[in-house]
Amino acid sequence: MRTKYFAEHKNERKGLSVFDTMRMLTALKKELTWLNEINSQSLQHSLVKLDMAFRSFFRHNTDYPTFRSKKDNQYFIVPSGFKVKKNRLIIPKFMDGIVYRDESSIPENIKQIFVTRDVERYYASIQYETDEELTRVDVxxxxxxxxxxxxxxxxxxxxxxxxxxxxxxxxxxxxxxxxxxxxxxxxxxxxxxxxxxxxxxxxxxxxxxxxxxxxxxxxxxxxxxxxxxxxxxxxxxxxxxxxxxxxxxxxxxxxxxxxxxxxxxxxxxxxxxxxxxxxxxxxxxxxxxxxxxxxxxxxxxxxxxxxxxxxxxxxxxxxxxxxxxxxxxxxxxxxxxxxxxxxxxxxxxxxxx
Ligand SMILES: [Zn+2]
Structure with a gap:
């Protein structure tokens, strides 16, 4: 839709805003049911990322954003709405959660979670804030x-x-x-x-x-x-x-x-x-x-x-x-x-x- 809009308004060098696309998403969810399988935070975040790519294209003349199919998209971001229950990481719309296997417990103050796919496995990377001091040894x-x-x-x-x-x-x-x-x-x-x-x-x-x-x-x-x-x-x-x-x-x-x-x-x-x-x-x-x-x-x-x-x-x-x-x-x-x-x-x- 952004590409279509861009083609129709080429001379103005402007596109749809992130809010335009978020409104469209709500309507699209009724039409394309698979969109409801995914948590809305991740979907909206992908629109934010798309918007960043377009803004960079308009302002800094970077390459035109490339189209990505849902089939070849190998990662998504969960920016909010996640929970930690004991050793499970709960992502919206995936209440079973992901079992966290490590000696240490799940870190607090999680900022966001990246879920990536590699062949048939999924990985969750946790980005978190910490006060932990990393000291330098004098050797x-x-x-x-x-x-x-x-x-x-x-x-x-x-x-x-x-x-x-x-x-x-x-x-x-x-x-x-x-x-x-x-x-x-x-x-x-x-x-x-x-x-x-x-x-x-x-x-x-x-x-x-x-x-x-x-x-x-x-x-x-x-x-x-x-x-x-x-x-x-x-x-x-x-x-x-x-x-x-x-x-x-x-x-x-x-x-x-x-x-x-x-x-x-x-x-x-x-x-x-x-x-x-x-x-x-x-x-x-x-x-x-x-x-x-x-x-x-x-x-x-x-x-x-x-x-x-x-x-x-x-x-x-x-x-x-x-x-x-x-x-x-x-x-x-x-x-x-x-x-x-x-x-x-x-x-x-x-x-x-
Ligand atoms: Zn010697």
């Missing part, structure tokens, strides 16, 4: 991101990559091959498409969960984290390596770590990759140019240091970060066992070095 660490270990911190916490991704991808390839053999337009093909989508979803969920657990633990236990600039481009020449990098979702992990550290006013320091963090001895500073990717232990011929290759790199990264911010190298940092304990509790494979 600095270096983080080495790797292929064999997902990451190693300079205080000796080593997180193993997720096996689930590998097995998931094998399964995915097999089901995709099956899909390619199904006849176009057939029922079996439709079923196979859902099957493939579900595997995708599972891999995605496992990866997101993993990244959240690791980034939360780090932001919580360290006030400053030093990481290497992920110049992935340089590594993409090696196909196998590039695949592992995408597997582990380094990029997404870094984004999560960044915003979680921002919440706490903590600092994520990036250092350039040109420093050969894995080849320098973290004790005496000499360089081993002959260190191979397969060498898991760093052994220094000058001072005799012998330690896990990634731990040595993480200590170097921390030290480079300290130089960058102009602080002195600390004498000794004990293993931050709280981080490892938290990750172990989350079901991750963690070692302390």
């Amino acid at each position: 600095i660490i270096g983080i080495d991101m790797g292929i064999i270990s997902f990451l190693t911190t300079s205080d000796g916490v080593q997180v193993e990559p997720l096996n689930a991704l590998r097995t998931g991808e094998k399964k995915l390839r097999r089901e995709q091959r099956r899909l390619s053999r199904k006849k176009k337009g057939s029922e079996n093909r439709k079923k196979q498409i859902v099957k493939v989508q579900k595997i995708h979803q599972k891999i995605r969920d496992a990866r997101t969960d993993f990244n959240h657990k690791v980034s939360t633990a780090i932001a919580k236990h360290y006030g400053t984290a030093v990481v290497e600039d992920l110049s992935i481009h340089g590594m993409q020449g090696n196909h196998h390596l590039a695949k592992s990098i995408t597997d582990q979702g380094w990029h997404r992990f870094r984004q999560m770590l960044q915003y979680k550290m921002d919440w706490r006013n903590a600092e994520l320091i990036e250092i350039g990759r040109y420093e050969p963090s894995s080849k320098i001895c973290s004790k005496c500073g000499s360089i081993r140019h002959d260190l191979k990717l397969s060498d898991r232990i760093y052994h220094c011929n000058v001072c005799g240091l012998s330690m896990d290759r990634d731990l040595n790199a993480a200590i170097n990264i921390r030290n480079m970060g300290l130089i960058k911010v102009g602080r002195r190298t600390p004498e000794f940092t004990p293993v931050e066992s709280a981080t490892a304990a938290e990750l172990l509790k989350g079901g991750l494979r963690v070692a302390t070095l």
Whole structure:
């Protein structure tokens, strides 16, 4: 209707108002009964969003709003009218509610709820206000991101990559091959498409969960984290390596770590990759140019240091970060066992070095 109105009044460069469409909605509900299945707050909110898109088009010359079918709309917002009953989230017109499964209770002061659909599942994301203070801990660490270990911190916490991704991808390839053999337009093909989508979803969920657990633990236990600039481009020449990098979702992990550290006013320091963090001895500073990717232990011929290759790199990264911010190298940092304990509790494979 807004498009139709816009076409008829093109020269005036104005459209229907949000109130016009809300009035139309009331009338439309009598005509299109499916509109009554949905709570009115969400429907009105979608009109508000539509209005925002049109206003942005008129005022800021953004793209003309695109038409969305109810079939491909994968989310809706409940701006008000929801209730919390024990561990259930009650949305208007859905009185059974959604069971909330988490160790903590449903937060108070809910502002709005986003309901999204992913293949055949629905998720409710809760946006709420909180006075909770997120504190910054005065501990600095270096983080080495790797292929064999997902990451190693300079205080000796080593997180193993997720096996689930590998097995998931094998399964995915097999089901995709099956899909390619199904006849176009057939029922079996439709079923196979859902099957493939579900595997995708599972891999995605496992990866997101993993990244959240690791980034939360780090932001919580360290006030400053030093990481290497992920110049992935340089590594993409090696196909196998590039695949592992995408597997582990380094990029997404870094984004999560960044915003979680921002919440706490903590600092994520990036250092350039040109420093050969894995080849320098973290004790005496000499360089081993002959260190191979397969060498898991760093052994220094000058001072005799012998330690896990990634731990040595993480200590170097921390030290480079300290130089960058102009602080002195600390004498000794004990293993931050709280981080490892938290990750172990989350079901991750963690070692302390
Ligand atoms: Zn040395």
